[in-house]
Amino acid sequence: MNYFLGIDMGGSGIKMAITDEKAQILDKTSIEMNLKADPKTILSQTLSEASKLKFYDKVKAAGFGSAGDIDYKKGVLRYAYNLPQWKNVPVKRLLQKMSGREVFMDNDANIAALGAFWIDLKGKCENLICITLGTGIGGGIIANKKIYRGSSGSAGEIGHISIKFDGTPCNCGNIGCAEAYLGGKNFQNYCRDYLKDKKDALVKSMTDGKISNLTIEILYEAALKKDKEALFLWRYYGEKLGVLIASVLNILNPDCIVFCGGLSKAHNFFEKSMKEEIAKRAFKTPAKICRIIFSKYSNVLGSVGAAMLPNHQKQKKQRRCRQDMR
Amino acid sequence: MNYFLGIDMGGSGIKMAITDEKAQILDKTSIEMNLKADPKTILSQTLSEASKLKFYDKVKAAGFGSAGDIDYKKGVLRYAYNLPQWKNVPVKRLLQKMSGREVFMDNDANIAALGAFWIDLKGKCENLICITLGTGIGGGIIANKKIYRGSSGSAGEIGHISIKFDGTPCNCGNIGCAEAYLGGKNFQNYCRDYLKDKKDALVKSMTDGKISNLTIEILYEAALKKDKEALFLWRYYGEKLGVLIASVLNILNPDCIVFCGGLSKAHNFFEKSMKEEIAKRAFKTPAKICRIIFSKYSNVLGSVGAAMLPNHQKQKKQRRCRQDMR
Numbered sequence: 001m002n003y004f005l006g007i008d009m010g011g012s013g014i015k016m017a018i019t020d021e022k023a024q025i026l027d028k029t030s031i032e033m034n035l036k037a038d039p040k041t042i043l044s045q046t047l048s049e050a051s052k053l054k055f056y057d058k059v060k061a062a063g064f065g066s067a068g069d070i071d072y073k074k075g076v077l078r079y080a081y082n083l084p085q086w087k088n089v090p091v092k093r094l095l096q097k098m099s100g101r102e103v104f105m106d107n108d109a110n111i112a113a114l115g116a117f118w119i120d121l122k123g124k125c126e127n128l129i130c131i132t133l134g135t136g137i138g139g140g141i142i143a144n145k146k147i148y149r150g151s152s153g154s155a156g157e158i159g160h161i162s163i164k165f166d167g168t169p170c171n172c173g174n175i176g177c178a179e180a181y182l183g184g185k186n187f188q189n190y191c192r193d194y195l196k197d198k199k200d201a202l203v204k205s206m207t208d209g210k211i212s213n214l215t216i217e218i219l220y221e222a223a224l225k226k227d228k229e230a231l232f233l234w235r236y237y238g239e240k241l242g243v244l245i246a247s248v249l250n251i252l253n254p255d256c257i258v259f260c261g262g263l264s265k266a267h268n269f270f271e272k273s274m275k276e277e278i279a280k281r282a283f284k285t286p287a288k289i290c291r292i293i294f295s296k297y298s299n300v301l302g303s304v305g306a307a308m309l310p311n312h313q314k315q316k317k318q319r320r321c322r323q324d325m326r
Numbered sequence: 327m328n329y330f331l332g333i334d335m336g337g338s339g340i341k342m343a344i345t346d347e348k349a350q351i352l353d354k355t356s357i358e359m360n361l362k363a364d365p366k367t368i369l370s371q372t373l374s375e376a377s378k379l380k381f382y383d384k385v386k387a388a389g390f391g392s393a394g395d396i397d398y399k400k401g402v403l404r405y406a407y408n409l410p411q412w413k414n415v416p417v418k419r420l421l422q423k424m425s426g427r428e429v430f431m432d433n434d435a436n437i438a439a440l441g442a443f444w445i446d447l448k449g450k451c452e453n454l455i456c457i458t459l460g461t462g463i464g465g466g467i468i469a470n471k472k473i474y475r476g477s478s479g480s481a482g483e484i485g486h487i488s489i490k491f492d493g494t495p496c497n498c499g500n501i502g503c504a505e506a507y508l509g510g511k512n513f514q515n516y517c518r519d520y521l522k523d524k525k526d527a528l529v530k531s532m533t534d535g536k537i538s539n540l541t542i543e544i545l546y547e548a549a550l551k552k553d554k555e556a557l558f559l560w561r562y563y564g565e566k567l568g569v570l571i572a573s574v575l576n577i578l579n580p581d582c583i584v585f586c587g588g589l590s591k592a593h594n595f596f597e598k599s600m601k602e603e604i605a606k607r608a609f610k611t612p613a614k615i616c617r618i619i620f621s622k623y624s625n626v627l628g629s630v631g632a633a634m635l636p637n638h639q640k641q642k643k644q645r646r647c648r649q650d651m652r
Binding site for chain 1: 469475482499569608
């Protein structure tokens with residue numbers, strides 16, 4: 001049996017997991033992220049923590065993923081919006097030297113997609129789209145069982161499909177991006193604005209009288225308590241998400257869409273309106289054949305996906321070749 | 327040298343070409359489509375015409391493409407909106423029996439993409455999107471040098487990305503699809519409506535006083551004559567197309583987008599506004615690396631792409647395998 005280490009670095013913490021080649025988690029841990037520390041120190045701390053994990057000695061290769069603009073071939077983290085110290089850091093080279101193992105690298109959206117492919121689908125899926133509903137809306141594409149990266153490694157930005165060309169401005173500079181409606185911060189702002197004049201909403205009583213205290217978490221709690229306004233807002237969220245997913249089904253015709261990320265926790269409150277919108281908008285066959293899954297494994301998709309990277313990059317060649325020889 | 331026959335069947339005619347394995351056209355012809363005749367008769371007439379082409383005797387295999395819902399694996403044309411006689415026609419089986427050659431099949435958008443890949447890009451492209459600007463807006467995706475069909479064969483419907491969720495209703499049932507703005511018929515209707523109150527427009531003098539006579543062709547002619555209103559309308563067309571392409575660049579990060587189809591002829595009048603819109607909206611790197619081409623070969627992309635199908639389906643396996651063995 002071969003073992004792999006996966007590292008998933010984010011703005012708030014670094015998650016690690018050791019898996020076997022079928023993506024079974026054998027051990028896992030995490031450390032907090034120090035945004036001020038220099039990258040080498042962080043990578044060294046990470047490996048020091050990882051080395052305490054069970055089976056670390058047997059780890060054959062490692063995968064590393066993070067947000068940002070990543071040159072996956074060279075293994076360089078060029079730039080990440082929320083990681084100011086990390087500019088043109090040769091993560092692959094550094095980690096290889098420190099760990100003595102071969103290291104593979106990709107961005108957070110792609111490792112989450114690979115994690116979903118292995119954990120949620122057990123590898124039984126041809127074309128998968130993994131959509132992270134978080135502060136932003138991330139997307140990773142698996143096409144023909146392979147990560148689809150596009151020509152300069154930035155494919156999958158599903159959150160930056162404009163769903164309304166003259167709609168809400170998006171941080172990216174475009175107008176009407178899905179993220180401008182569905183990204184956690186943007187949706188939170190929309191809700192604050194919407195609730196301003198709503199006097200009796202239970203959800204308002206949960207913000208200590210200040211609508212600027214409203215968070216997605218509170219909106220979720222209020223929906224659990226069946227607050228009408230909160231339920232209305234989650235339905236609105238589902239409608240806009242349905243618009244996006246209908247387009248994704250029409251272009252990419254996947255057999256599976258997996259949602260993960262903080263906001264997917266609230267899916268009980270937006271799944272119905274999302275599916276109604278998809279039924280109204282998408283082509284019938286792609287809508288029918290596509291399974292929609294809300295992952296229960298959001299927390300580990302990234303680290304497990306990272307752990308599956310070495311396998312993914314190496315084995316796909318052998319596998320294809322064997323298939324073709326038959 | 328191996329030779330291939332490509333057949334591209336549309337609502338108005340059937341185009342045929344014989345090519346070598348590098349997509350060089352050696353001979354070509356076409357016949358009119360008889361929408362009332364039964365499919366077997368049409369296929370027989372097609373082959374009879376094809377057999378007069380130079381090098382037909384040396385043809386090793388054939389490819390067939392048409393609009394509609396196609397089961398490319400079984401080689402069945404299940405249904406096509408504009409071909410009422412063609413329901414569940416086993417085209418592959420019929421053509422194989424009639425011609426004595428192996429036949430491969432795909433839809434018009436995918437064979438156009440394959441044609442563009444070979445003719446416009448000479449096979450030197452990893453990820454290509456081919457967009458047909460015709461009555462409707464078609465799309466074909468080449469990912470990692472392979473046709474990307476999705477999980478039920480309907481991927482690539484780029485015209486049915488909603489660019490405005492509360493916009494113009496689309497024939498497909500969705501709202502605000504790119505096709506509702508950019509499809510030839512829809513754009514024509516938009517122009518007729520827009521021009522209704524414009525008294526001095528030259529383009530109106532070209533419609534014999536009846537705005538219902540306005541066609542895309544007339545709008546193009548008027549732009550050639552520098553009519554301000556016609557130029558304005560083509561700029562509008564480019565803006566909306568730019569919205570769509572920005573989203574496509576963000577999701578798919580292709581190295582090339584090829585436009586074909588009747589309306590692409592007018593690109594001199596919409597290319598500038600399209601590119602300005604892309605520059606405003608798309609992520610910088612994918613926008614920068616992507617070449618945008620207006621194909622000069624719209625007429626033969628389908629038949630040549632069809633001729634390349636046998637090669638595509640067979641050789642990719644061998645090629646991959648050889649690469650992987652290195």
